[in-house]
Amino acid sequence: MKNTIKIIVLAFLAGFGGSYTFYRLVVKPEIASNQRDAQFNTVSYDSTVPLISGSRTTSTSSSSAISAATVDFSDAAAKATQSVVYINSISQGVSYSYWDWFFGEGGGNRTQVSSGSGVIFTTDGYIVTNNHVVETAERIEVNYNKQVYPAELIGTDPSTDLAVIKIKATDLPAITLGSSKNIQVGEWVIAVGNPYSLSSTVTAGIVSAKGRRIGILEDKFPIESFIQTDAAINPGNSGGALVNKLGELVGINSAILSRTGSYTGYAFAIPIDIAKKVFNDLVKYGVSQKAFFGGNVVEYDYENAKKYDLPTNVKSFNGVLLEQLDRDGTAMQAGLKLGDVITKINNVDVNSQSEFEEELSYHNPGDKITFTYYREGKPGTVTLTLVNQNGTTEIIKRKILTDTSLGAQLEGTRYGVKVFKIKDSSVFKQIGLPENFTIVAINRQRVKEPEEISEFFSKFKGRGYIYGVNSSKQQVEIPFVIR
Numbered sequence: 001m002k003n004t005i006k007i008i009v010l011a012f013l014a015g016f017g018g019s020y021t022f023y024r025l026v027v028k029p030e031i032a033s034n035q036r037d038a039q040f041n042t043v044s045y046d047s048t049v050p051l052i053s054g055s056r057t058t059s060t061s062s063s064s065a066i067s068a069a070t071v072d073f074s075d076a077a078a079k080a081t082q083s084v085v086y087i088n089s090i091s092q093g094v095s096y097s098y099w100d101w102f103f104g105e106g107g108g109n110r111t112q113v114s115s116g117s118g119v120i121f122t123t124d125g126y127i128v129t130n131n132h133v134v135e136t137a138e139r140i141e142v143n144y145n146k147q148v149y150p151a152e153l154i155g156t157d158p159s160t161d162l163a164v165i166k167i168k169a170t171d172l173p174a175i176t177l178g179s180s181k182n183i184q185v186g187e188w189v190i191a192v193g194n195p196y197s198l199s200s201t202v203t204a205g206i207v208s209a210k211g212r213r214i215g216i217l218e219d220k221f222p223i224e225s226f227i228q229t230d231a232a233i234n235p236g237n238s239g240g241a242l243v244n245k246l247g248e249l250v251g252i253n254s255a256i257l258s259r260t261g262s263y264t265g266y267a268f269a270i271p272i273d274i275a276k277k278v279f280n281d282l283v284k285y286g287v288s289q290k291a292f293f294g295g296n297v298v299e300y301d302y303e304n305a306k307k308y309d310l311p312t313n314v315k316s317f318n319g320v321l322l323e324q325l326d327r328d329g330t331a332m333q334a335g336l337k338l339g340d341v342i343t344k345i346n347n348v349d350v351n352s353q354s355e356f357e358e359e360l361s362y363h364n365p366g367d368k369i370t371f372t373y374y375r376e377g378k379p380g381t382v383t384l385t386l387v388n389q390n391g392t393t394e395i396i397k398r399k400i401l402t403d404t405s406l407g408a409q410l411e412g413t414r415y416g417v418k419v420f421k422i423k424d425s426s427v428f429k430q431i432g433l434p435e436n437f438t439i440v441a442i443n444r445q446r447v448k449e450p451e452e453i454s455e456f457f458s459k460f461k462g463r464g465y466i467y468g469v470n471s472s473k474q475q476v477e478i479p480f481v482i483r
Helices: 002-037 074-081 099-103 272-285 302-307 330-334 353-361 450-459
Strands: 084-095 108-120 126-129 139-144 147-157 162-166 188-193 201-212 226-229 241-243 249-256 267-271 295-299 320-325 341-345 368-375 378-385 401-403 408-412 417-420 437-442 462-469 475-482
Touching: 074 188, 074 201, 074 241, 084 126, 108 188, 108 249, 126 272, 147 272, 162 272, 188 249, 201 267, 201 353, 226 249, 249 272, 267 272, 272 353, 295 353, 302 320, 320 330, 320 353, 330 378, 341 353, 401 450, 408 450, 417 450, 437 450
Parallel strands: none
Antiparallel strands: 084 108, 084 139, 108 126, 126 162, 139 147, 147 162, 188 201, 188 241, 201 226, 226 267, 241 249, 249 267, 295 320, 320 341, 341 368, 368 378, 401 408, 408 417, 417 437, 437 462, 462 475
């Protein structure tokens, strides 16, 4: 037994001694070498050295930094935060089964609440936010200054991801509007919003790029010319403010580019110049006025030049390439041809598809504009009249039918008839139709006009079903009984 213990002790000491020797002779010198290689350089700051604030300096110092005074956003933040609100978008997820057909009990409800931000545009309660913040809402609430206000949806524009809502309040601190055309890449900006339900959060960054087209808008005629920034924007910031150093609104925060769903350094805002036009249209007409020229353009670059047999040995590819023309459209009537390179709209340079679409978005149907273009290396100009999506020069206005007998408002859409502002006494409420439901068919008969809904329910008795799309874009069949 004693011999065994001695052997174990000697083995332990031998192993320990070998390990220690290996550590001293091999491992420790290597660690020391690596530490020397990975040593961080220390940085000292001399407060007496003139610092750069985005412009050239005459200082002869070999190093430069950004002065703390030049990146003090306290004044801008104080101006902006008082004009940014917290928005709750509330909907009832409704499920239906065929048991409802027999017992008429309606579907099972589950309340869904999503949040976002909004910016006060006028002192009397008009607020701009993102369309995706409120598009699924059956009820909208605005939290501001420790009060909760019910909000009315004035209008939406999916093509720019903008919406306007209104609360009943006065003397609100409307934000100061700036200009997105004047903002420069590299300029400091701050984002104000309510990420992850953290109200009045301010983050700072720079304008990383302008005129970004990232392909996130699902509308048939999207307008994407985003301001890209590295100011931290996260879920809940949507609809909030992007402001410059003076506290002026230059963009409406809309999207992030991320694989995780959280901020990764790429955030995008809708330029305020686009937002102002959409706001005025929605308040005045209920819908945004889209202007079309009768064609489509793509990027003018090496690949597209080669595709259209245009010269590829040019110094620079300035302009956009006309790649599609509507038959008998205004562009074709004005004499434009496929492969024309459009370089200006009314003397404003357009060097990308996003710049072209942004400049066009400032106009209304009926406006006359001038294109400057090149064809076979020769310059030319053409003047044409913009039209609406129906091919006319008329201003399109939102048409709403208020049916007092049904106790609701009806509006014809591209897909069917939208029903909203449903009263408690309404037959729609009795059969379980949710707010902002779009009726596509009744008893397998397609409906397109509000009058068709009114006529059907004024006469029908018995069992039936409604097929349509709820505010969450879910296809739903709702069985009902009218006695």
